[in-house]
Amino acid sequence: MTLLRLDRLSVRIGAAPVLSEVSLALEPGETLGLVGESGSGKSMTALALMGLLPLGAQAAGRVEFEGQDLLALRERDLCRVRGARIGMIFQEPMTALNPMKTIGAQVAETLTTHGAATRAAALEIARARLDRVGLPADRFGLGLYPHELSGGQRQRVCIALAIALRPALLIADEPTTALDVTTQAQILDLLQALVAEERMALLLITHDLAVVAGRTGRVAVMQAGRLVESGPTEQVFRAPGAAYTSALFAASAHVPRRAPAAQGAPLLEVAQVRRDYVLARPAPLAPHPVLRAVDEVSFTLHRGESLGLVGESGCGKSTLTRAILGLDPVQGGTIRLAGAPVSPAMPRAMRAGMQAVFQDPYGSFDPRWRVERLVAEPFHLLPARPADWRARVAAALAEVGLRPEDARRHIHEFSGGQRQRIAIARALITRPALIVLDEAVSALDVRVRAQVLDLLAALQDSHGLSYLFVSHDLGVVRAITGRVMVMQAGRIVEAGPTDRVLSAPEHPYTRSLLAAAPRLPGRASPGVRPTAP
Amino acid sequence: MIRFLVRRLLALAISLIVASFVVFAVIEVIPGDPAAFMLGLNASPETVAALRETLGLTGSLPARYLSWAGGMLTGDFGISYTYRVPVADLVAGRLAVSLPLALLSLALSTAIALPVGLYAAARRGRAGDAAVMGLTQLGIAVPNFWFAMLLVLVFAVGLRWLPAGGFPGWEAGALPALGALLLPSVALALPQAAILARVLRSALIETLEQDYIRTARAKGLSRSRALTHHALRNALVPVLTILGMQFSFLLAGAIIIENVFYLPGLGRLIFQAITQRDLIVVESVVMILVFAVILVTFATDIAYALVDPRLRRRA
Numbered sequence: 021m022t023l024l025r026l027d028r029l030s031v032r033i034g035a036a037p038v039l040s041e042v043s044l045a046l047e048p049g050e051t052l053g054l055v056g057e058s059g060s061g062k063s064m065t066a067l068a069l070m071g072l073l074p075l076g077a078q079a080a081g082r083v084e085f086e087g088q089d090l091l092a093l094r095e096r097d098l099c100r101v102r103g104a105r106i107g108m109i110f111q112e113p114m115t116a117l118n119p120m121k122t123i124g125a126q127v128a129e130t131l132t133t134h135g136a137a138t139r140a141a142a143l144e145i146a147r148a149r150l151d152r153v154g155l156p157a158d159r160f161g162l163g164l165y166p167h168e169l170s171g172g173q174r175q176r177v178c179i180a181l182a183i184a185l186r187p188a189l190l191i192a193d194e195p196t197t198a199l200d201v202t203t204q205a206q207i208l209d210l211l212q213a214l215v216a217e218e219r220m221a222l223l224l225i226t227h228d229l230a231v232v233a234g235r236t237g238r239v240a241v242m243q244a245g246r247l248v249e250s251g252p253t254e255q256v257f258r259a260p261g262a263a264y265t266s267a268l269f270a271a272s273a274h275v276p277r278r279a280p281a282a283q284g285a286p287l288l289e290v291a292q293v294r295r296d297y298v299l300a301r302p303a304p305l306a307p308h309p310v311l312r313a314v315d316e317v318s319f320t321l322h323r324g325e326s327l328g329l330v331g332e333s334g335c336g337k338s339t340l341t342r343a344i345l346g347l348d349p350v351q352g353g354t355i356r357l358a359g360a361p362v363s364p365a366m367p368r369a370m371r372a373g374m375q376a377v378f379q380d381p382y383g384s385f386d387p388r389w390r391v392e393r394l395v396a397e398p399f400h401l402l403p404a405r406p407a408d409w410r411a412r413v414a415a416a417l418a419e420v421g422l423r424p425e426d427a428r429r430h431i432h433e434f435s436g437g438q439r440q441r442i443a444i445a446r447a448l449i450t451r452p453a454l455i456v457l458d459e460a461v462s463a464l465d466v467r468v469r470a471q472v473l474d475l476l477a478a479l480q481d482s483h484g485l486s487y488l489f490v491s492h493d494l495g496v497v498r499a500i501t502g503r504v505m506v507m508q509a510g511r512i513v514e515a516g517p518t519d520r521v522l523s524a525p526e527h528p529y530t531r532s533l534l535a536a537a538p539r540l541p542g543r544a545s546p547g548v549r550p551t552a553p
Numbered sequence: 554m555i556r557f558l559v560r561r562l563l564a565l566a567i568s569l570i571v572a573s574f575v576v577f578a579v580i581e582v583i584p585g586d587p588a589a590f591m592l593g594l595n596a597s598p599e600t601v602a603a604l605r606e607t608l609g610l611t612g613s614l615p616a617r618y619l620s621w622a623g624g625m626l627t628g629d630f631g632i633s634y635t636y637r638v639p640v641a642d643l644v645a646g647r648l649a650v651s652l653p654l655a656l657l658s659l660a661l662s663t664a665i666a667l668p669v670g671l672y673a674a675a676r677r678g679r680a681g682d683a684a685v686m687g688l689t690q691l692g693i694a695v696p697n698f699w700f701a702m703l704l705v706l707v708f709a710v711g712l713r714w715l716p717a718g719g720f721p722g723w724e725a726g727a728l729p730a731l732g733a734l735l736l737p738s739v740a741l742a743l744p745q746a747a748i749l750a751r752v753l754r755s756a757l758i759e760t761l762e763q764d765y766i767r768t769a770r771a772k773g774l775s776r777s778r779a780l781t782h783h784a785l786r787n788a789l790v791p792v793l794t795i796l797g798m799q800f801s802f803l804l805a806g807a808i809i810i811e812n813v814f815y816l817p818g819l820g821r822l823i824f825q826a827i828t829q830r831d832l833i834v835v836e837s838v839v840m841i842l843v844f845a846v847i848l849v850t851f852a853t854d855i856a857y858a859l860v861d862p863r864l865r866r867r868a
Contacts, residue, residue, distance in 0.1 A: 103774075178768065
């Protein structure tokens with residue numbers, strides 16, 4: 021019997037359609053990847069079948085699960101299905117758990133809510149489930165609070181509470197998007213093993229085609245609220261039927277056309293830089309322990325060059341970036357930009373020579389300012405705002421592919437990709453020599469990401485810009501940089517030409533990063549450049 | 554948790570010492586002789602000198618501070634100039650009214666605000682929410698003495714259930730004393746409850762949008778169970794802040810209500826002491842109020858840590 025059958029499921033919020041006639045079927049124990057860009061309706065599909073749509077959303081059609089139509093169920097009966105027959109885990113493990121409750125209580129709650137066990141018995145089962153997801157009793161007691169765990173560990177707790185009652189269907193909505201590559205691989209392995217062990221069906225929702233590859237039996241591709249293609253994963257990957265799917269594949273593997281890196285004079289010189297954090301005393305009057313976040317890092321970035329900096333979260337990338345931007349003092353070593361020393365006290369005019377683009381295109385703009393004011397803000401670094409500043413803003417917007425009249429609009433009127441273009445325009449406005457791109461394309465969908473990478477490559481050619489490209493995404497680093505450094509625990513463990521480092525890594529850490537990175541079939545590893553189409 | 558407590562206690566002691574400096578300085582350092590000021594223009598120099606002696610205004614500054622602060626620590630607050638009784642007895646008698654009144658009002662306002670806030674948050678955006686929030690708007694806008702007079706008209710003059718004012722003293726028994734405090738505490742509690750309910754509602758609504766509420770719902774918890782089991786505790790921190798501030802206010806700020814109901818409370822004492830230039834009483838009562846406020850802040854900090862496990866490690 022079919023476990024889950026969506027029959028022309030449609031969702032609208034107010035008058036706007038969000039899902040249009042999505043039909044899907046899932047057999048018991050089957051794994052299905054649901055792939056699409058942000059806003060394509062993949063999360064909305066999951067929330068619709070859980071009956072957890074946001075206020076004001078209305079679903080139509082049929083969602084048949086274990087023989088009953090979930091859309092027709094009363095709320096009270098839906099509560100009996102949620103958590104018991106359908107388990108769900110979400111994208112952001114850092115906020116998915118209640119900070120005020122112990123992990124034991126939160127896993128046990130799944131059992132007690134459904135009356136499946138007494139509190140004592142539920143805690144015992146919770147212990148067993150936490151053991152199973154890789155959180156053993158000796159290190160991860162039931163009395164721990166979420167803030168005492170890392171992101172990957174918290175996601176394991178979320179998995180434990182979702183599978184506590186051995187549901188027939190597990191929905192995982194972007195379960196690894198917020199995690200590092202190595203953690204991502206571990207969590208995906210765990211999900212796969214659990215699904216096989218418990219004979220659960222899995223609906224794996226992701227924007228990343230490579231995550232689905234080799235992990236699910238079938239794949240369904242969504243675009244703008246519609247299902248555009250579905251079939252066995254291997255077949256879809258080998259010969260995509262829909263033009264949209266092909267476009268997604270092309271965008272994931274996109275390599276912008278770049279002129280060979282012009283090795284000009286050294287622009288940024290980083291020598292033996294140390295960055296220490298003083299921590300709280302472990303006991304009264306004890307000396308303050310020191311955490312060395314950046315440990316004796318040295319490198320040189322030339323004019324016109326793109327340098328990649330890769331590593332997992334907590335490796336010291338962002339700390340190093342902040343020191344290079346002159347935002348934090350260093351405890352040892354020197355940083356020089358065009359020969360002049362970089363420090364928090366450096367003259368403002370020098371800051372104009374170095375600009376940054378950050379990851380979050382939603383959080384890095386003041387929502388009350390118009391675009392022209394946002395883009396013109398770095399002019400504060402100059403002695404006086406140039407008289408033709410409006411013309412310069414218009415020129416910068418034109419350079420990143422926006423219209424001059426966009427200058428009068430507010431930031432909420434733009435999409436994520438457009439906002440990142442505005443961030444690049446803002447970085448360009450003072451004609452800097454160096455732009456630090458800190459995970460600048462990580463939050464973007466693959467097709468938008470490909471466009472932004474093309475834009476960055478073109479701007480580099482026309483302005484002779486140098487890029488320091490900080491990212492956890494090896495594929496992006498491969499596409500845009502000529503040279504790469506791999507950072508682990510505050511140290512640069514390997515550096516060299518990007519092609520060489522990513523195709524023949526020497527350091528074991530680089531190798532483990534490459535092994536963990538999800539890859540599309542037909543591409544041996546993120547290190548190998550595909551032949552350009 | 555023990556380290557947290559030790560740190561908070563240390564901070565408490567330091568705040569008290571600093572506060573005593575400030576209160577002492579205000580009385581001592583401001584220009585003019587308090588004794589001459591208290592006695593008026595026509596006092597003889599001998600009388601002023603005698604009062605200076607009683608007030609402890611002779612001797613060096615550090616010595617005077619030490620004797621004043623030392624007296625406070627041992628419960629010796631000096632003798633009131635107008636009442637001719639030890640300030641300690643005076644204050645103790647007033648606290649016997651003000652403290653129960655403040656506690657009763659706080660309990661009432663919490664008892665009203667909790668269900669109202671929960672109800673409004675559970676039905677946010679719907680008619681019930683709008684109606685309840687409209688009422689709280691009214692509760693904040695209408696002055697509490699007007700409420701007080703309304704209560705007296707209905708329950709004392711009309712129904713004759715409770716006395717219209719005065720305080721029989723605790724010697725008369727707990728019931729008559731509480732009866733005398735009931736109407737004033739309701740009058741004090743209503744505006745406070747309105748504020749508290751609005752704070753709780755907005756804190757709850759913010760909490761309800763958190764990811765862990767979605768996780769709880771995906772586990773199979775009903776909307777109301779997710780609200781009470783997951784959202785409420787997370788929404789408590791801003792509520793505790795408001796509660797702490799309200800208690801401090803209620804202790805001395807009930808002066809208008811004390812006047813409406815003829816209650817011998819701390820607020821009236823300080824008001825009378827100021828008008829009669831009884832600076833020694835003012836000094837002592839202000840210090841006691843400062844102590845109470847710091848103590849309440851301390852208790853609020855402890856309550857934060859009890860509610861939120863993340864705060865136990867930090868600080």
